[in-house]
Amino acid sequence: MNKEQLSEYIGNIDDRLIEQAEQIPDYKQQYRQKWVKRLMAAAAVFALMICSFSAGVIAFAHEQETVTLEEIDLTMILPDSWNGKYSVVKDGQNYIVYNKEIREKVSNGIDAFDGGVLFYIVCYEESMTPEQFIDNGYDFTDYRYLFSTKDSTYILHYASDVQWNPDDPEQESIYQQMASEIRDIRFVADNILAD
Numbered sequence: 001m002n003k004e005q006l007s008e009y010i011g012n013i014d015d016r017l018i019e020q021a022e023q024i025p026d027y028k029q030q031y032r033q034k035w036v037k038r039l040m041a042a043a044a045v046f047a048l049m050i051c052s053f054s055a056g057v058i059a060f061a062h063e064q065e066t067v068t069l070e071e072i073d074l075t076m077i078l079p080d081s082w083n084g085k086y087s088v089v090k091d092g093q094n095y096i097v098y099n100k101e102i103r104e105k106v107s108n109g110i111d112a113f114d115g116g117v118l119f120y121i122v123c124y125e126e127s128m129t130p131e132q133f134i135d136n137g138y139d140f141t142d143y144r145y146l147f148s149t150k151d152s153t154y155i156l157h158y159a160s161d162v163q164w165n166p167d168d169p170e171q172e173s174i175y176q177q178m179a180s181e182i183r184d185i186r187f188v189a190d191n192i193l194a195d
Contacts, residue, residue, distance in 0.1 A: 069095055072123065072154065074146070077186040082178065086118070093123040099178055102164050102171050117159045118178055121146070128153040147189050158182065 065078040067088055076097075078086070087103070089096045099116040106115025124138065130145045133153060144156040158179075164171035 069121070072121075072152075073190040074121070074154065075188040075190065077188065079181045079184050081181065085174075085178065093125075095121040097121070098163075099175060102175055105168070105171065106163075106165055115163055115165075116175070117163050118175075119159060119182055120157045122155050122157055124153040124155065125151065126153065127151055146187055156182075 065080060065083050066075055067078065068075045069088070069090075071090070071093075085099055085101065086097055087100045089098070097118050097120075099118060102116035103114070124133075127148045127150055128136065129148065133139065133145060133155065138155070141160040142158040144158075146154040146156055148154070164175045166172070
C-alpha cells in the first residue's frame with residue numbers, strides 16, 4: 001500500500017466518521033424535550049386538580065347544610081336532603097337532633113326526648129380515648145366517637161327506640177331515610193386543642 005492509497009483509505013474513513021457523527025442523535029436536546037413534556041404534563045395535572053377542587057368547593061358550599069354547635073365549637077355538615085327537616089335542641093351540655101315533622105305529630109313538642117329523635121351528641125366530662133369509652137361501659141347504645149378534649153369526650157349516640165308513630169308508614173319512611181343518612185354527616189371540630 002502506498003501513500004496515496006493509504007491517504008485515500010484514511011480519507012474514506014474520515015468521511016464515513018463524519019457522516020456517522022452527523023447522524024448521532026442529540027441526547028441533550030432529547031432530554032430537554034422530555035423534561036419540557038413532563039413539566040407540561042405536571043402543569044396540566046395541577047390545573048385539573050385546582051379546577052376540580054374549586055368545583056368541589058362550589059358544589060359543597062351549595063349542596064351542604066351546616067349547623068354549628070357554638071358552645072363546643074363543633075360544626076355538623078348534614079346531607080342536603082335534611083334541609084328544613086331537622087332541628088337541634090340543647091339539653092344541658094348535650095344536643096338532640098330530631099326530625100321536626102315527626103316530633104310535631106308524635107309529641108306535640110312537649111318533651112325534648114319525645115319522638116323524631118335521630119341522635120344525641122353527648123358530652124362526657126372526662127377525656128377518653130375510644131377504648132377507654134368502651135372500658136367505662138358508656139357504649140350502651142350504638143354510637144360514633146367524635147372527639148375528646150383535655151377534659152371532655154363527645155359521642156354521637158343513635159336513638160335506641162322507635163321514634164315515630166308505628167301506625168304511620170309515612171313517618172317510618174321519613175325517619176328511616178334520615179337515620180340511614182346519619183353516617184354521611186361530617187363533623188368539623190374547631191379549636192379543640194385551645195385552652
